[in-house]
Amino acid sequence: MSAQTKSIPTGPGAAAMIAAGIGTLTIGIMTTGAEFSAGLKQALNFYTPSGPLSGKTSVGIIVWLLSWLLLGAIWKNKKYDLRKAFTITLVLVGLGFLLTFPPIFALFAQE
Amino acid sequence: MSLTTRELWAAIHGMILGGGFLIAFSGGLAGLYSLRHSWLSAAGIKERIGRMKWETGLMALVSFLTVFSGTYIVYPWYRAAAPEGADLAQYPRNFLLANPNLAAWHTFGMEWKEHVAWFSPILAVAVAYLVFKYGPTLAENQQLRRMAIVLFILAFAAAGIAGILGAFITKAAPIL
Numbered sequence: 001m002s003a004q005t006k007s008i009p010t011g012p013g014a015a016a017m018i019a020a021g022i023g024t025l026t027i028g029i030m031t032t033g034a035e036f037s038a039g040l041k042q043a044l045n046f047y048t049p050s051g052p053l054s055g056k057t058s059v060g061i062i063v064w065l066l067s068w069l070l071l072g073a074i075w076k077n078k079k080y081d082l083r084k085a086f087t088i089t090l091v092l093v094g095l096g097f098l099l100t101f102p103p104i105f106a107l108f109a110q111e
Numbered sequence: 112m113s114l115t116t117r118e119l120w121a122a123i124h125g126m127i128l129g130g131g132f133l134i135a136f137s138g139g140l141a142g143l144y145s146l147r148h149s150w151l152s153a154a155g156i157k158e159r160i161g162r163m164k165w166e167t168g169l170m171a172l173v174s175f176l177t178v179f180s181g182t183y184i185v186y187p188w189y190r191a192a193a194p195e196g197a198d199l200a201q202y203p204r205n206f207l208l209a210n211p212n213l214a215a216w217h218t219f220g221m222e223w224k225e226h227v228a229w230f231s232p233i234l235a236v237a238v239a240y241l242v243f244k245y246g247p248t249l250a251e252n253q254q255l256r257r258m259a260i261v262l263f264i265l266a267f268a269a270a271g272i273a274g275i276l277g278a279f280i281t282k283a284a285p286i287l
Contacts, residue, residue, distance in 0.1 A: 008244070008245060012240075012244055013240075013241055013244060013245060016236075016237045016240040016241065016244075017237055017241075017258070017262065019237075020233050020234055020236070020262070023233045024233055024234070027229055027230070028226075031226050047183065049183075049190075049191075050182050050183055050186055050187055050190075053182055053186065053225050053226070054182065054183070056226065057178070057182060057226075057229045060229060060233075061229075061233075064233055082254060082255060082258065086258045089262075090261075093265060096230065097227065097230070100223065100226035100227045100230075101223060101227075102218065102219050102222045102223050103219075
């Protein structure tokens, strides 16, 4: 491995991956949450023609970017175990997928 | 052989932007997979990284354009509520829900597609970032390269689910 490539800290890469996982999980939480809570569903109606989808995804994007900024700042010049970061990312993305899957979030729907 | 404005936007969203992303994936995957210092010369790695930056960057942009055009342009037409006595063919969601044989295209198909699609640009940006940040390191670090590949595949999977469901939903209840 060249000296140049050895010197690039892994923290920023870990931050990018984990933040992506946080963003996707947030979309999942908003999706399931809107089924569970009529109040949340109403609050997520950022743009009426698109309905609550506009809020669910906007919140997800905002949380993604903010968490990336925060983690990126904390781990800017640091080493971070990439395998650990990747595992965390996969768990978060996996949970996000589950919470956006209709048979799952429908379980939380109000009667 | 003309398209309405709505049909045109639906085509732009699904076929040009979404389809473009899916088609570009295979090239990106091949590029990432073969980015190995044992397979490429130093000049080859440099050339490949340059190309991968363009490819992953453009794919992330196209993915965002796809979900934005879907959520804020096409989806409102899909979900618009039909007035009393209206021709439901003009109101896709109402049309699907009114027919027990078609309702699942909305309750499962659209409900899944509209949410999971947004995973694609988020993951695509993460992949692009890894390419831009670590560039040549990806050729030497198999672990990091495999991580980028897995995230890239997940971005494709999310887009693929949305694309397939979108194609079937459009067939069952086109936006006219």
